[in-house]
Amino acid sequence: MRDPGMQTDEPTDDDRARAVEVNLTRAGLRLARQLGDGLGGLLFDRLFRILADRHPRAFAALVELPDARLLIDPVDAPAALLLRVGPQLALRVSERDAQADATVRGPCGRLLDLLEGRIDGDALFFRRELTIEGDTALILALRNTLDGEEMDLFADVATAAGPLRHALPVARRNAGRVLRLLDTAHRLAPPPLRWGLAALERRVAGPRREA
């Protein structure tokens, strides 16, 4: 979370780490779509079980909601997600034009920020970075339920990943630092070296790194 008195245009280590996570999420969505409903569905079920173990209160609240479908559409990712709330709580990869009771659209990074409560949903909506359609009450219920948790998607998954549990948060922190060093080197380097660094940077952050 940024300190309002300290705003700068420079991306922080946190921003850089987030860029890595956005790329991981996009890659995950691409993979899930390729795997199809069977194997992809199993993956999502596993993810849900991990999150439910870590955040039982939120998941209990989602199960108590009336049966409804919410389309979550990260506009800069290869696929969308369809969340079914209510007694048959489930998450599946989906086409962007799938039928749903409500839709939330926004950049992948912003949706991740929202999921983890790093950003205020109303502020995003005021700034028109988030578009919502359909059942507003459903979207609000989901937003408020998730905001009540201290959710950190990648750390939560890492915690469940046994021996990887300490490695992932460290790797993520370091990804931010490595990308910052690359940024600095990039600015100071002569042009030919700069192109080489750019290529290296793309390999760390993925092809569509956002600052």
Add this chain to the structure above:
Amino acid sequence: MEPFELICPAGNPAALRAAVDAGADAVYLGFRDETNARNFPGLNFSREDVAEAVAYAHARKVQVFVAINTYPQAGNLAPWQRAVDDAARLKADAVILADVGLLDYAARRHPDLRLHLSVQASAANVEAIRLYRDAFGVRRVVLPRVLTVPDIARLNAEIDIETEVFVFGGLCPMAEGRCSLSSYATGLSPNKQGVCSPASHVRYEPRGGDLASRLGGFTINIFGEGEQAGYPTLCKGRFVSHDTPAYLFEEPTSLNAMELLPELKAAGVRALKIEGRQRGKAYIATVVAAYRRALDAFAKGQAVPKLDLDAMVEGGTQTTGAYKRAWR
């Protein structure tokens, strides 16, 4: 000089922890039902949540106020009375009430419970405030957002209970507790059901690059491409009058009275309140930290740092509201 008390909102346990950690002196919250004026889906505290919240806050010397500030339904007082009983049992430091019947109940049943008068009671003159003090022992009044700073100073000179004023957040431009705009459009109101312009009656429709907001079937605004949006309340609707679409009551804008700290102090205000129990914990952490920093600087006689809170506010603009302007 006694420092201002900073009163901060929390719509869920994570937001409460964010407010406490960011420097709140007190956090106000509501139970998960129609007994408070932010009865939104997925928001608010169960009884167990309140017990945990009180433990967390008290361990850090922060107070917890419970808002029970809607008007009980005729013939169905039980949920409101139970809310008062539970707030007392759970060791809330104060309850924030609006209804005279409920104030009477709380004063008789829980004589040691500190009573604050909610902004929803809209007590804006000396006689009304004295009545609440004399009849129910109210110790603090939250002033409606329709008074100027000189009005507040005059009021404080004549009353002997504490005043609390809003300094940041969404604006309710009408006399609070009296507004029927939401009831007119949806049949549900902040005063009885605890929700103005309930989400169940709100629809957003992208129209090309524009965004239409609809409330109870009425189109109340169309935001052009790139234009900042606001809450879907009728008071901030844009309507066509004499062929010109315009904001008739209030524009989508948020209150920020940080520049008025010296005037509010001179006017005798005891506590400053941040609006936004419906907002996410990121808003709470950012706004509370900004105000904490400002109040600490002010208490030390230093210049109040200029903090950029534009990204947090409705319509992307800030106003000092009625505090600084003559009421229209």
